[in-house]
Amino acid sequence: MRTIQDIHYLIFPEKEMENNIVQKFLHTSIANKISYHNESELDSIIHELQSNNINSKDVILLKPFLGRFYQVCPGSPHMICCRYRVINTCFNCLYNCTYCYMHVYLNSYGIMQFTNTDRLFTELNDFIKSCSPSMVYRIGTGEFTDSLMFDEITGLGCDLIQFFSKYNNIFFELKTKSSNVDHLINIPSKGNAVIAWSLNTPQNIAYYEHDTATLEERIHAAVKAIDAGYYVAFHFDPIILYQGWEDDYYNVIKLMQGKIDPEKVVWISMGGFRYHLHFRDILRDTFPEEMMTVYEMFPGIDGKYRYFKPLRIKIYNFMYKLLHEIFKKAYIYLCMETDYIWKEITGKDFNSSEELEKDLVHHLSYRFIQKNTILY
Numbered sequence: 001m002r003t004i005q006d007i008h009y010l011i012f013p014e015k016e017m018e019n020n021i022v023q024k025f026l027h028t029s030i031a032n033k034i035s036y037h038n039e040s041e042l043d044s045i046i047h048e049l050q051s052n053n054i055n056s057k058d059v060i061l062l063k064p065f066l067g068r069f070y071q072v073c074p075g076s077p078h079m080i081c082c083r084y085r086v087i088n089t090c091f092n093c094l095y096n097c098t099y100c101y102m103h104v105y106l107n108s109y110g111i112m113q114f115t116n117t118d119r120l121f122t123e124l125n126d127f128i129k130s131c132s133p134s135m136v137y138r139i140g141t142g143e144f145t146d147s148l149m150f151d152e153i154t155g156l157g158c159d160l161i162q163f164f165s166k167y168n169n170i171f172f173e174l175k176t177k178s179s180n181v182d183h184l185i186n187i188p189s190k191g192n193a194v195i196a197w198s199l200n201t202p203q204n205i206a207y208y209e210h211d212t213a214t215l216e217e218r219i220h221a222a223v224k225a226i227d228a229g230y231y232v233a234f235h236f237d238p239i240i241l242y243q244g245w246e247d248d249y250y251n252v253i254k255l256m257q258g259k260i261d262p263e264k265v266v267w268i269s270m271g272g273f274r275y276h277l278h279f280r281d282i283l284r285d286t287f288p289e290e291m292m293t294v295y296e297m298f299p300g301i302d303g304k305y306r307y308f309k310p311l312r313i314k315i316y317n318f319m320y321k322l323l324h325e326i327f328k329k330a331y332i333y334l335c336m337e338t339d340y341i342w343k344e345i346t347g348k349d350f351n352s353s354e355e356l357e358k359d360l361v362h363h364l365s366y367r368f369i370q371k372n373t374i375l376y
Contacts, residue, residue, distance in 0.1 A: 001178060002094055002211035004150040008032055009054065011045055011110065012062040021115045022062055024153050030060070046109045057096060061110035069120040070127055073143065076336040078301040080350050082269075083357040085139035087124075089114055089156050094149040095177055098208040098287045099238055099273060102144065111145075117156065124163065135169065136361040136369065138267075140194070142175030148195075149176070152183040165191030168369060171266065173233060177212040179221035185228040192368070194266055195225040196233035199256075201248035204240045208292065215252065219259050226264045231368070237271035237335050239315055240292055241307065246318060253322045262327045266368055267360075270319050271335035272312050274304045301338070309341070316345045331363045 007030050014035040016022050026033060036042040042063075049059060069088050075081030091112040092102060114120075131137065141147040141160070151157040157174050161184070164172040173194040174184075181195060197218045200208075205215055213221070222232045234256070239249070273292055275283070280293050297305035306312060316334065323332050333356070334342060342356075343349050350356045 001213045007060055009059040016115055019115050021154060056109050059110035061112045062115050064116040065114035070123045076302040079336045080339050080342050080356050081336060081353045082333060083353050085137060086143045087141045089141050090145040093146050095212045096210040098290050103282055136364045137170045140173030147174035147176050148178050148180040157184060158187055161187055161193045162189050165189040177209060179213040179217040181221045181225050190229050194231045194233050197222055198235045199252060201252055223259055226261050231264055231266045233267045235269045237269055238273035240273045241295055257326045263329055265327045265330040267331040268323055269333055269335050270316055272307050272315055274306045276304055313344050320345050329367050331360055
């Protein structure tokens with residue numbers, strides 16, 4: 001598994017030398033630390049590194065974030081989505097997953113860690129003020145990065161867990177493909193914090209999730225998180241097909257069954273491999289050996305290419321029945337799928353994303369929330 005020890009360059013703003021995040025990275029063992037005074041100078045530094053063929057993932061760039069730290073996940077047009085709340089703390093990732101949509105959407109250089117986290121907590125306080133005590137919220141990092149890839153340096157995971165621990169109707173999630181949980185074990189106030197892992201078969205991890213933790217390392221880390229008092233969650237997304245996929249995904253679920261306490265699993269998501277058409281060309285250019293796009297795919301109503309509908313139903317039925325049998329307490333849901341697929345797999349007839357959110361809220365309220373404290 002790749003760690004911050006494998007990063008070779010740190011670029012930081014000279015005028016923010018006293019910033020807490022900047023200070024933490026300056027105290028790491030990264031060999032080359034380069035300061036910049038303005039955007040023009042930063043552009044020149046980046047140009048020189050690119051000219052010397054320094055890979056974008058070998059560089060951490062520290063700078064303030066000018067956009068929104070907090071937002072509702074936009075989902076995918078015409079699909080039933082879960083209305084997850086997203087916290088942006090970083091753009092890009094230490095790892096190098098072949099299928100990652102950031103190969104298209106993020107055209108910036110380096111792993112960009114945001115420094116102005118004071119404004120992050122200002123936005124979160126505004127969010128808290130707008131919350132309804134009768135509503136349950138799922139909110140987390142990891143939409144545009146890996147939540148834990150160097151969280152032991154930033155300390156943001158710890159800060160956010162403790163911030164949200166006061167609110168009994170908020171489930172805060174950290175999503176990762178790492179095994180980096182040791183720094184979170186002894187946090188005293190965990191609240192409804194959830195540490196979540198993206199899971200796949202050993203073949204797909206080896207082929208398409210470069211530099212990440214192995215399946216066994218992820219499961220072992222999940223056991224440590226449960227033992228420390230956390231809830232856990234799992235995301236089978238993307239499910240990638242190949243000859244023998246059923247046996248391999250079956251074995252992953254059976255490994256989970258043998259290791260994971262089902263009472264501590266709050267949700268599990270499933271999503272088939274999908275892509276926009278222009279992503280396929282970028283994918284084949286960047287990873288010429290990939291075999292994901294050799295399957296016949298068809299455009300959906302949101303413009304993304306997916307496995308043929310009958311095949312998706314077969315995939316989800318296979319996974320859903322296995323998972324539901326073992327993890328009866330968890331809410332098992334589909335990511336970016338149609339109302340038709342939802343009904344075929346779960347029997348639930350959702351006409352909107354809001355209806356899915358309402359069902360999820362009811363499930364979490366009934367199954368997991370202790371009714372003694374909701375603080376505002």
